[in-house]
Amino acid sequence: MLSQEECHNIEVVANVLPFKVNNYVIEELIDWPNIPNDPMYQLTFPQKEMLQSEHFLLMEEAIAKRVGPEERSQLANSIRYQLNPHSSGQQNNIPTLHEQKLKGIQHKYRETVLFFPSNSQTCHAYCTFCFRWPQFVGMDGLKLRMKGSALLVDYLLEHPEVTDVVFTGGDPMVMSARQLESYINPIINAGLPSLKTIRIGTKVLSYWPYKFLTDKDADDTLRLFERIVNKGYHLAFMAHFNHVRELRTQSVQDAIRRILSTGAVIRTQTPVMRHINDSVEAWKEMWKEQVRLGCVPYYMFLARDTGAQDYFAGTLEEAFRIYRSAFNQVSGVVRTARGPVMSADPGKIEILGIEEVGGERVFVLRFIQARNPDWVGKPFFAKYDADAVWLHDLVPAFGKDKFFFEETFCAQVDAMSEIFDFK
Ligand SMILES: *Cc1c(COP(=O)(O)O)cnc(C)c1O
Numbered sequence: 001m002l003s004q005e006e007c008h009n010i011e012v013v014a015n016v017l018p019f020k021v022n023n024y025v026i027e028e029l030i031d032w033p034n035i036p037n038d039p040m041y042q043l044t045f046p047q048k049e050m051l052q053s054e055h056f057l058l059m060e061e062a063i064a065k066r067v068g069p070e071e072r073s074q075l076a077n078s079i080r081y082q083l084n085p086h087s088s089g090q091q092n093n094i095p096t097l098h099e100q101k102l103k104g105i106q107h108k109y110r111e112t113v114l115f116f117p118s119n120s121q122t123c124h125a126y127c128t129f130c131f132r133w134p135q136f137v138g139m140d141g142l143k144l145r146m147k148g149s150a151l152l153v154d155y156l157l158e159h160p161e162v163t164d165v166v167f168t169g170g171d172p173m174v175m176s177a178r179q180l181e182s183y184i185n186p187i188i189n190a191g192l193p194s195l196k197t198i199r200i201g202t203k204v205l206s207y208w209p210y211k212f213l214t215d216k217d218a219d220d221t222l223r224l225f226e227r228i229v230n231k232g233y234h235l236a237f238m239a240h241f242n243h244v245r246e247l248r249t250q251s252v253q254d255a256i257r258r259i260l261s262t263g264a265v266i267r268t269q270t271p272v273m274r275h276i277n278d279s280v281e282a283w284k285e286m287w288k289e290q291v292r293l294g295c296v297p298y299y300m301f302l303a304r305d306t307g308a309q310d311y312f313a314g315t316l317e318e319a320f321r322i323y324r325s326a327f328n329q330v331s332g333v334v335r336t337a338r339g340p341v342m343s344a345d346p347g348k349i350e351i352l353g354i355e356e357v358g359g360e361r362v363f364v365l366r367f368i369q370a371r372n373p374d375w376v377g378k379p380f381f382a383k384y385d386a387d388a389v390w391l392h393d394l395v396p397a398f399g400k401d402k403f404f405f406e407e408t409f410c411a412q413v414d415a416m417s418e419i420f421d422f423k
Pocket residue numbers: 106108109112113114166343348368369
């Protein structure tokens with residue numbers, strides 16, 4: 001199926017960036033006559049251009065010279081350090097409880113905590129654009145993960161402002177029903193008065209729908225979902241879909257139906273990525289199919305500033321045009337996705353428009369999540385820049401030297417550290 005050259009390129013790139021695929025992706029998702037342009041192939045198989053050419057050459061040379069594993073991994077790490085491995089400032093979001101750092105919880109936004117179970121530190125396959133890639137190649141200095149959820153429950157008891165717990169990873173749905181249950185039960189049995197929603201952030205529907213069909217704990221997993229719902233919680237299954245192709249197999253459609261039958265709601269999110277889904281058609285078809293199957297489109301993200309971002313990231317303007325046209329061509333029930341959104345250090349910033357204000361061309365932006373809850377919903381303006389791909393490319397409009405949130409950023413982080421007990 002693959003030419004010798006393609007195999008060679010995959011080997012070189014996979015020495016730097018993680019690569020993992022399974023038979024479902026290979027047999028059911030990738031359209032082999034259409035490679036290398038096939039979006040499912042681009043999503044899972046490393047491509048030569050995902051590394052900068054000098055990095056590719058260095059690794060290629062090391063492999064040709066058959067350098068030892070030690071030296072090869074040193075080279076790999078030196079390349080990885082140039083790919084902004086710790087892009088999202090996660091260190092700032094680790095909370096403390098009774099003077100103990102809770103490495104396995106991230107509390108950045110008032111209402112919502114992220115929870116990283118130690119058993120969910122992998123995925124069924126890896127996305128080539130993954131922003132969590134450092135943890136899959138073993139260079140995650142932070143090691144955000146936690147065994148059991150007892151400490152999470154203690155933390156939630158002290159933080160009644162939290163309404164949502166998001167299970168994340170890797171992919172929490174790599175866990176067996178028993179493992180998942182061992183994390184969920186203490187939470188739903190603790191009688192936490194403020195907790196309303198349990199979310200599971202996962203790509204399992206795209207990469208392994210059999211989890212809900214033929215795996216031996218498929219029924220147990222669905223019964224666990226039912227118990228969460230019957231306990232009175234909103235169970236939000238946050239499904240990561242990049243392309244309508246992932247929604248077209250019989251298996252995924254059956255899996256969606258079974259999950260919905262438990263009372264869970266499936267919400268969908270994905271970044272807009274060159275080579276995978278950077279067209280109006282791709283988004284329009286994907287959103288429509290999601291809604292037809294009973295899923296609710298939630299976020300359109302922008303490619304984060306890490307890993308192979310240069311390969312995948314289009315401009316902010318391109319993403320906005322795709323969002324707006326796709327939004328325009330679907331009915332109201334499909335217009336539930338917000339975007340395009342940058343999940344950046346100060347918060348989740350949505351691009352609302354590109355407009356001319358007082359003779360100046362500007363991006364109209366707003367926070368839909370922010371470190372400081374006061375920032376949420378307030379429109380602000382950046383100078384129009386046709387090449388901008390991320391927040392750090394933007395400067396304030398109208399001659400201002402800072403964005404409103406930068407003026408107070410340090411003071412705000414201090415204030416938040418009191419609210420959230422960061423140390
Ligand atoms: C996206 C995100 C959340 C969830 O935000 P919602 O807008 O509630 O979906 C929570 N924490 C972090 C760190 C996030 O990036």
